[in-house]
Amino acid sequence: MTAEVYVSGFGVFSAFGFGPEALFDGVFSGTPAFRAVTRFDVSHCRTGQAATYPGADGEPGLATADVAVACGQQAIAMAGPRDPAGLAVVLATKLRAPSTEPELPAEITERVADRLGLGRPRRTFVNACCAATNAIVHGAQLVRTGVTDAVLAGGAFLVDRQAFALFDSAQALAADGQLRPFDQDRQGVLLGDGGAMLMLESGESLRARGARPLARLAGWAMTDDAFHVAKPHAQGAGVAAAVTRALHRSGIGPDRLAYVNAHATGTPLNDAAEAAGLHTALGRHTEQVFVSGTKSTTGHALEASGALEAVITLLAMRSSTLPPTAALRRPDTRHPLRHVSAPERAEVPYALSLNSSVGGLNAAIVLAAA
Amino acid sequence: MTTQQASELVTSAVVHAGLQLPQLPGFMASDFAPLVYAAVRECVGDARPGHLLEGVGDRTGLVLGSRRFDTTSLELSVEHVNRGRVSPILFYQVLPTAVLGQIARDYRLTGPVSCVAVTGDARAEVLELARLTLADRDAEWVLALTVELAPDPARAFATADLVRSPPGPGRREEP
Numbered sequence: 106m107t108a109e110v111y112v113s114g115f116g117v118f119s120a121f122g123f124g125p126e127a128l129f130d131g132v133f134s135g136t137p138a139f140r141a142v143t144r145f146d147v148s149h150c151r152t153g154q155a156a157t158y159p160g161a162d163g164e165p166g167l168a169t170a171d172v173a174v175a176c177g178q179q180a181i182a183m184a185g186p187r188d189p190a191g192l193a194v195v196l197a198t199k200l201r202a203p204s205t206e207p208e209l210p211a212e213i214t215e216r217v218a219d220r221l222g223l224g225r226p227r228r229t230f231v232n233a234c235c236a237a238t239n240a241i242v243h244g245a246q247l248v249r250t251g252v253t254d255a256v257l258a259g260g261a262f263l264v265d266r267q268a269f270a271l272f273d274s275a276q277a278l279a280a281d282g283q284l285r286p287f288d289q290d291r292q293g294v295l296l297g298d299g300g301a302m303l304m305l306e307s308g309e310s311l312r313a314r315g316a317r318p319l320a321r322l323a324g325w326a327m328t329d330d331a332f333h334v335a336k337p338h339a340q341g342a343g344v345a346a347a348v349t350r351a352l353h354r355s356g357i358g359p360d361r362l363a364y365v366n367a368h369a370t371g372t373p374l375n376d377a378a379e380a381a382g383l384h385t386a387l388g389r390h391t392e393q394v395f396v397s398g399t400k401s402t403t404g405h406a407l408e409a410s411g412a413l414e415a416v417i418t419l420l421a422m423r424s425s426t427l428p429p430t431a432a433l434r435r436p437d438t439r440h441p442l443r444h445v446s447a448p449e450r451a452e453v454p455y456a457l458s459l460n461s462s463v464g465g466l467n468a469a470i471v472l473a474a475a
Numbered sequence: 476m477t478t479q480q481a482s483e484l485v486t487s488a489v490v491h492a493g494l495q496l497p498q499l500p501g502f503m504a505s506d507f508a509p510l511v512y513a514a515v516r517e518c519v520g521d522a523r524p525g526h527l528l529e530g531v532g533d534r535t536g537l538v539l540g541s542r543r544f545d546t547t548s549l550e551l552s553v554e555h556v557n558r559g560r561v562s563p564i565l566f567y568q569v570l571p572t573a574v575l576g577q578i579a580r581d582y583r584l585t586g587p588v589s590c591v592a593v594t595g596d597a598r599a600e601v602l603e604l605a606r607l608t609l610a611d612r613d614a615e616w617v618l619a620l621t622v623e624l625a626p627d628p629a630r631a632f633a634t635a636d637l638v639r640s641p642p643g644p645g646r647r648e649e650p
């Protein structure tokens with residue numbers, strides 16, 4: 106049994122606040138959400154900037170589970186009436202040391218599911234920056250293979266001292282306090298709070314309850330570079346393979362792709378590899394496909410970034426507006442892309458969201474207008 | 476709920492920590508990565524010509540399951556942050572994807588790679604994920620791995636199960 110997979114609702118959180126309106130106003134105007142971090146001491150770090158939500162700074166503060174629950178509630182409300190007990194859940198979250206987070210990572214998912222009254226299966230992905238895209242892919246597989254007819258899939262992340270210090274130690278943070286994907290002067294990444302849950306649902310389920318989809322999840326693929334523990338393949342071999350396979354599953358060629366939301370971390374190696382991989386996968390169509398890196402406004406939400414960016418991609422399709430790459434002044438010329446440097450109007454019948462992570466992992470999803 | 480798609484268990488392995496566990500260059504802080512790597516080696520052979528996945532690397536996925544993953548490296552990173560000097564090596568060593576990237580590189584595996592956290596039976600969970608991956612035709616072979624560290628290092632272990640799609644008209648020729 107195979108089923109088509111649709112997105113019927115979503116909930117989202119970022120440094121701009123809760124809900125799609127706050128996200129749209131910030132990301133689609135190209136306004137970076139970075140500010141001085143007050144959540145913990147950053148005085149010895151390369152930068153003191155991150156895209157943190159002020160409402161999450163207090164004590165005891167907003168927790169990852171709260172973000173996931175809030176996003177799940179938004180998604181359920183948007184999708185329309187149905188029994189939450191019939192929903193599976195797949196959550197991407199961060200691994201933490203037991204001394205800082207006594208709860209098992211999968212117990213966070215259980216707690217989120219219990220608070221929302223969700224059913225099973227309940228799964229937890231922790232594969233770094235591809236975790237949320239993996240959660241969406243897994244949710245799609247659950248629906249497509251008939252294990253469930255609807256699932257909440259996404260991730261949640263709040264910037265914390267551990268993640269900040271580890272990125273700082275690797276000299277991965279942008280010392281200039283700007284996240285400038287694909288810019289010749291890019292200096293690195295900045296972290297950001299983020300979360301999103303997408304309701305993925307079979308066409309049969311939608312028809313049965315008379316609901317309309319927001320988009321179709323047309324394709325997906327995950328690959329590995331098989332190249333290096335920490336560095337991306339210089340020519341983006343794994344990126345190219347993920348994009349090619351996701352387009353193939355979608356039944357379209359690169360000529361029909363209008364927009365790519367790139368992983369685009371603003372680090373010299375990653376952006377170069379991703380651009381090279383996009384060239385390989387899209388070929389001569391590369392010059393027609395719009396590309397933007399929205400971490401330039403939201404920051405990098407690590408395990409949750411794939412879900413946050415899937416929602417941004419969905420908003421681009423629904424609004425026929427492309428979000429820009431903020432602070433892009435001197436685009437890298439080695440693998441030129443059709444950058445969105447200012448908000449742009451465009452019809453988006455098909456769009457792709459792409460993520461990569463340590464270990465050479467790559468994950469791509471293709472959304473189609475419903 | 477489980478997927479109805481069948482899968483064929485090809486071979487399995489279990490390894491334990493201890494003096495016999497080979498070190499893994501680049502992963503010195505913890506037994507986590509050496510355990511996972513050793514389980515893969517025990518299951519499919521050394522990463523040189525003749526291993527079980529030779530020729531099917533583009534159709535092979537990796538799934539790693541655990542309750543807590545690498546608590547040793549995670550706790551070490553907390554110690555480093557608390558004292559204000561963090562080893563940059565920990566940036567990737569705390570991530571379970573790092574050792575999977577090394578396995579993918581050494582065995583030339585370019586299929587999907589997942590890490591799933593569990594509360595119960597990790598082996599059952601990764602085998603279910605493997606079945607789903609096969610059913611979705613994302614891969615034709617999956618290395619389903621689990622790993623658990625323990626307060627007593629001698630009780631730490633990793634498992635590896637190599638599963639594949641059942642023979643049928645949709646499957647490509649074996650190597």
